Each structure stands twice: as structure tokens, then as C-alpha cells.
Amino acid sequence: MGFKIAIAGATGNVGREMLNILSERGFPADEVVALASSRSVGTEVSFGDKTLKVHNLETYDFSDTDICLMSAGGSVSQKYSPKIGAQGCVVIDNSSAWRYDAEVPLIVPEVNPDAISGFTRKNIIANPNCSTAQLVVALKPLHDRATIKRVVVSTYQSVSGAGKDGMDELFNQTRAVFVADPIESKKFTKRIAFNVIPHIDVFMEDGYTKEEWKVVAETKKMLDPKIKVTCTAVRVPVFIGHSESVNIEFENEITAEEAREILREAPGCQVIDKQENGGYITPYESAGEDATYISRIREDATVENGLNMWVVSDNLRKGAALNAVQIAELLVDRGLIKAKKQAA
Numbered sequence: 233m234g235f236k237i238a239i240a241g242a243t244g245n246v247g248r249e250m251l252n253i254l255s256e257r258g259f260p261a262d263e264v265v266a267l268a269s270s271r272s273v274g275t276e277v278s279f280g281d282k283t284l285k286v287h288n289l290e291t292y293d294f295s296d297t298d299i300c301l302m303s304a305g306g307s308v309s310q311k312y313s314p315k316i317g318a319q320g321c322v323v324i325d326n327s328s329a330w331r332y333d334a335e336v337p338l339i340v341p342e343v344n345p346d347a348i349s350g351f352t353r354k355n356i357i358a359n360p361n362c363s364t365a366q367l368v369v370a371l372k373p374l375h376d377r378a379t380i381k382r383v384v385v386s387t388y389q390s391v392s393g394a395g396k397d398g399m400d401e402l403f404n405q406t407r408a409v410f411v412a413d414p415i416e417s418k419k420f421t422k423r424i425a426f427n428v429i430p431h432i433d434v435f436m437e438d439g440y441t442k443e444e445w446k447v448v449a450e451t452k453k454m455l456d457p458k459i460k461v462t463c464t465a466v467r468v469p470v471f472i473g474h475s476e477s478v479n480i481e482f483e484n485e486i487t488a489e490e491a492r493e494i495l496r497e498a499p500g501c502q503v504i505d506k507q508e509n510g511g512y513i514t515p516y517e518s519a520g521e522d523a524t525y526i527s528r529i530r531e532d533a534t535v536e537n538g539l540n541m542w543v544v545s546d547n548l549r550k551g552a553a554l555n556a557v558q559i560a561e562l563l564v565d566r567g568l569i570k571a572k573k574q575a576a
């Protein structure tokens with residue numbers, strides 16, 4: 233007997249990807265339920281070769297559901313996750329609502345799988361920010377080998393990270409440029425078509441944005457609180473795939489070739505680093521793929537034990553839906569959850 237899984241936010245970018253990935257990976261689910269707001273009730277979403285009718289999250293009874301993959305935004309998660317958890321259903325939440333709660337594990341299975349055992353306190357597990365997930369997958373094996381002291385990361389984040397509306401805005405603005413229509417900006421603070429915007433999420437008191445703060449706080453929580461991290465987060469006119477320029481300073485010596493070898497063997501990583509025209513990955517190629525790709529690995533001679541690298545991944549997959557499904561798989565593989573229907 234398998235599990236009963238609910239997807240909250242099933243009509244959104246990440247929710248749809250969660251359904252695809254559950255089906256692709258053959259997650260042991262007997263029943264999958266699609267949930268969204270009352271606006272979407274009765275509409276349909278695809279799950280493998282089936283279609284699922286969308287139900288209302290607000291009125292859904294979770295008492296016989298085992299796992300809820302939630303991607304419906306922070307305020308929705310804040311409101312519903314504790315209630316769902318209290319009904320004995322484990323919430324794996326993609327928003328930032330619970331990531332910094334000391335009683336909620338923040339998990340990337342390739343990086344800190346053992347921290348998952350703390351989920352029972354609230355029955356909530358947090359999925360990291362999309363930029364952090366791919367970053368820590370690439371940093372962890374290098375940290376294990378040479379101990380990272382400091383990381384400087386600049387992100388190039390696609391519009392799908394801002395949901396369906398973000399993708400529509402890039403499409404509509406690009407079209408408007410070609411047909412000379414007026415350009416409307418609603419989701420982004422400035423025009424995103426043929427432009428880049430150095431601003432994601434709200435500004436904080438110290439002048440950094442919340443997105444930049446998340447990368448710092450989450451890297452420390454999952455990898456090592458001693459690592460110094462600084463970030464500049466930038467939105468670029470790409471539909472899917474986040475890229476990152478990453479500068480790393482290590483405690484111990486490590487060459488670019490050693491880093492390449494370590495990353496070639498590391499879980500979730502794929503090195504594409506030919507140092508020739510096209511011998512690197514771009515976000516367009518990462519779309520629809522599971523790996524965190526690493527290119528342009530080179531030594532930084534301006535610091536002792538420094539490396540630069542280029543890290544790219546599909547933000548809807550490793551940055552969100554795939555990581556959430558991998559967390560669900562970790563719960564099952566470690567026997568941390570039992571199907572309620574089987575238990576009854």
C-alpha cells in the first residue's frame with residue numbers, strides 16, 4: 233500500500249512540476265490530490281497520463297493524507313501548514329515561511345539529509361530558496377574537501393522564480409517591444425524584457441534584498457554557520473534556469489582540477505567545463521533537467537586558495553519541485569513515515 237500525497241498550489245509553476253516529477257520518478261503514491269485556491273476548483277491539471285480535478289485547499293481534510301507538498305506562497309503556508317501538520321500530515325513547504333524556524337528542518341538531501349529527523353516537532357520540512365539549493369549542492373563536496381571560509385555569489389535568476397505571472401510578464405513585454413505596444417510592468421519593478429534588474433524580493437534595513445539575505449541565512453543553516461557568504465541577486469530575462477557566478481575562498485589548498493574531479497563524483501552535480509567555445513552550460517540547456525551543472529571552474533589568484541565557478545540549474549526542479557520530492561523520498565527511504573491507510 234502506497235502513500236496519499238496532496239499538492240497544494242497544484243495550478244502554479246512549481247506545483248505542476250511537482251506533479252510531473254512525482255510521476256516521472258514513480259513515487260510510491262496510491263493517491264495524488266491537487267489543491268489550489270477556490271478560484272481553481274474544478275479545473276484540471278496533468279499527472280502522468282491522468283488528469284486530476286483541482287480541489288479547494290481551504291476546505292480540504294488532511295486526516296488521511298500522508299504528505300502535502302506545498303507551493304502556494306508564504307502567507308498561505310503560514311496559515312495552513314500548522315493545521316495540516318496537526319492532522320498528522322507532513323508538510324514539505326516551498327515558501328520561505330518556515331525556513332528559519334529552529335524547529336523546522338531545511339533540507340537539501342545531497343547536503344544535510346540527517347537534519348530531517350527534526351521534522352516531527354512541527355510536521356513541517358522546509359525546501360530552500362531556489363538559488364540556495366543549487367549553490368549548496370555545488371559547495372558541499374568542496375567544503376568537505378577543503379573547508380570553505382567565504383563565498384561571494386552573484387545570481388542571474390530566471391523569471392519563472394516569480395511564478396506564472398513573471399513568465400507572462402517577460403513574454404508580453406518582449407512581444408510588446410516587437411510590435412511597439414506600450415510596456416506594462418506589474419510583477420517586476422522595472423521592465424524585464426531586454427534588461428536585467430538587481431532587485432529580488434523586498435529591501436531590508438541594511439540595503440540588501442530579502443532574496444540575498446535568504447541565500448546567506450540558508451547556506452549557513454544547511455552547510456555551516458561559520459562560512460561567510462555575501463550575495464547579489466539579479467533577475468534576468470530568461471524563462472527557466474538560474475545561473476550563479478560563485479567565488480570561493482578555502483581554508484586549505486585546492487586546485488581547479490581537484491575541484492573538477494570532486495564535483496564530477498558528487499551527488500546531484502554534473503561538470504561541463506571544456507574551456508572552449510560552447511564548452512559550458514547555460515540556463516536554457518538546464519531547463520527540464522535535474523542536475524546542478526558546474527562550468528568555468530578556475531583558480532582565483534587574487535586570494536589564497538580561491539576558486540571561481542559558474543553554477544546553473546533548473547530553478548523549478550532542483551530549486552523547488554525536485555528537491556521537495558527528494559525530501560519526500562528521503563522520508564520514505566528512511567522509514568520516517570508510514571502510510572496512514574496501511575497503518576489503519
Ligand code: A2P
Pocket residue numbers: 240241242243244245246247267268269270271272289290303304305308394395396397
Ligand atoms: P490558484 O491558481 O488557484 O491561484 P505561482 O507561484 O506559479 O503563481 O502559483 C501559485 C500557486 O498557489 C497556485 O497554484 C495558486 O492557486 C496557489 N494559491 C495562491 N493563493 C492561494 C490560496 N489562498 N489558497 C490556495 N492556493 C493558493
